[in-house]
Amino acid sequence: MRILLVGAGGVGSAFTAIAARRDFFEAIVIADYDPTRAEKAAAVDPRFTAGQIDASDAASVTALCQEHGITHVMNAVDPIFNMPIFEGAFAAGADYLDMAMSLSKPHPEAPYEKTGVKLGDEQFAVADQWESAGRLALVGIGVEPGLSDVFARYAADHLFSEIDELGTRDGANLVVTDDDGNEIFAPSFSMWTTIEECLNPPVIWQDGAWFTTPPFSEPEVFDFPEGIGPVECVNVEHEEVLLMPRWVDCKRATFKYGLGDEFINILKVLHTLGLDSTEKVRVKGVEVSPRDVVAAVLPDPATVGPRMKGKTCAGLWVTGKGKDGADRSTYLYHVVDNEETMREYGHQCVVWQTAINPVVALELLANGTWSGAGVLGPEAFDAVPFLDLLTEYGSPWGIKEL
């Protein structure tokens, strides 16, 4: 297996730190728009080499694949670049993995009721071509989407006879401080992506169809395990809701994110002012996208690890009837402590938790445990070997009846 990793940002460099401990691959070419970031990430392992790439240009992806005999393209950049990377990989005859799907577009007349272009629609539209070519696009294989989808498949196969709701619930008690120990606002994940997913109309699957709601709808306090405690969660547009119902029978699929009051207020203000916009505006002789400016003024999520404390939890709350036919309500989850990932890997917990899952998936693909063709979500594969290998990596998952 020869991997092209596109993007040496927070998740990309955590991916390389985790992969460096495994022997299932022959080589990883780490490519970034900024070659110094790629070189820094490549320095840690003799199987790694650095390259320069323009992720917005499919031809640039194809050329790099061909130059290095790439078998698998691992996309670790913002999802705005999904389509050129996805297309560039296909043109090169490589398999493809990502951790977020092609972007949505709201319904032009009823954005908060009906779906427009859905997350992943552009990728699923060419699923036939991938299947015919015998090529695999494993989409949404981070932690959420990713591990959450694996949990959905595990719940359907081993815990439930009938599923009412597949409810992904994400929460944390992370705090970032400045040099003087004062708490500061510093998102632990890409602000660009956070704005995208939180301000888009949240999508919900119910009774065989998708619909949307206004942002931040249906607030709910969810009590997260392992000391994190209760966090206010709201509906957010997320890939799980689009992926799970395609392979797992359920009456309802939701995604709720424990944003907390402060973050919700910040996102609302950015939206009120139009600072969430990706359309370029002219500012004193130059053109910039306001959302890029917001991301640029905040601390780089990849660098906040040493000043961050707390745990993050990704998980799936499943309700329905258990294998015995009785009502069941179960939370399958994965908690990561920032102190541990910083000490063990030198990467903060949120990007680390995202990055470990595609490494596990690639290992299962490399050894033939997982195989397939087409555009497939993580729930299209057997969950057990994935969860076992994740535990073998030293990062066990948990289960709790609610």
Added chain:
Amino acid sequence: MRILLVGAGGVGSAFTAIAARRDFFEAIVIADYDPTRAEKAAAVDPRFTAGQIDASDAASVTALCQEHGITHVMNAVDPIFNMPIFEGAFAAGADYLDMAMSLSKPHPEAPYEKTGVKLGDEQFAVADQWESAGRLALVGIGVEPGLSDVFARYAADHLFSEIDELGTRDGANLVVTDDDGNEIFAPSFSMWTTIEECLNPPVIWQDGAWFTTPPFSEPEVFDFPEGIGPVECVNVEHEEVLLMPRWVDCKRATFKYGLGDEFINILKVLHTLGLDSTEKVRVKGVEVSPRDVVAAVLPDPATVGPRMKGKTCAGLWVTGKGKDGADRSTYLYHVVDNEETMREYGHQCVVWQTAINPVVALELLANGTWSGAGVLGPEAFDAVPFLDLLTEYGSPWGIKEL
């Protein structure tokens, strides 16, 4: 009198619309960085000509003054450009007027207790040179500062024997709607300046000295006249607090702005994220100041007039002992209705209310009613002819015992 107007933005073009109805001047050269804005404002009167200027370059100001035989430079751009315009006017031997003073810098160790560089310090530092040269810099002659300072002088001369507090209080009930009639966020004044004055440490004069507080301190509900009603006001850094005590005896001078909850929240979020910063950041290959981006994404205050409804009030709440020695509490104020200024002048009320005062002041200087040399605030001059001429312009002021 030959006037150079620097800046054909909201206030600048309202200034020209008001001046066009008066005959005290010979010519106005309207200069802007963007020559099309200048040409548009110049088209309305044969005494107006358009020019191009770089307000950040004193030599550019001096050259334009010399080219056109300018006697008075009227500064109508953001106060970040005050010093080059002020210096350029002096070098050209012209008198100078502005509506906001040179910028402050917070105290490096105790920003929310002590003053650092105060508003106007840079201008007052060279007051001797202006006085020796027999040149006048009339600083802070908009509405606030400006008319509020005139009120202070009027109160001291004609209403009070002893003043406890000179408390400028500014509030409005303005609402801006979009094409569908939905209320939108659209500041009625320069967002750059609003951020500057609201996020800087508010300054207060008390018992012979200035000190500062944290932003948004000492919230107070003030009941504004003529149907505006109660608005929550907070301390804001403003020139009146620096100007009034230099010429008018008082125990305390404050400025409180009726920002309202929504605006305060927005300003706090901008500050939390660092989007209030004027330091350029690198964003995908270009460099921009985040604050410039915030201003650029919002509607231009000069263009919101037709979609705005309501009134704005500028005024001064004076407490102390009246001429009869009894306790007195009086609000001197000036209310402008957006509907009227739009109908009469085609300019929205906030910029119109700012712009009318320097026109009145220039007329008093042109006919010799006001004269002086040095760096002087509006309270250095007799208030009565100013208030009479303002009334003659069709925009009377009011007085109310509280």
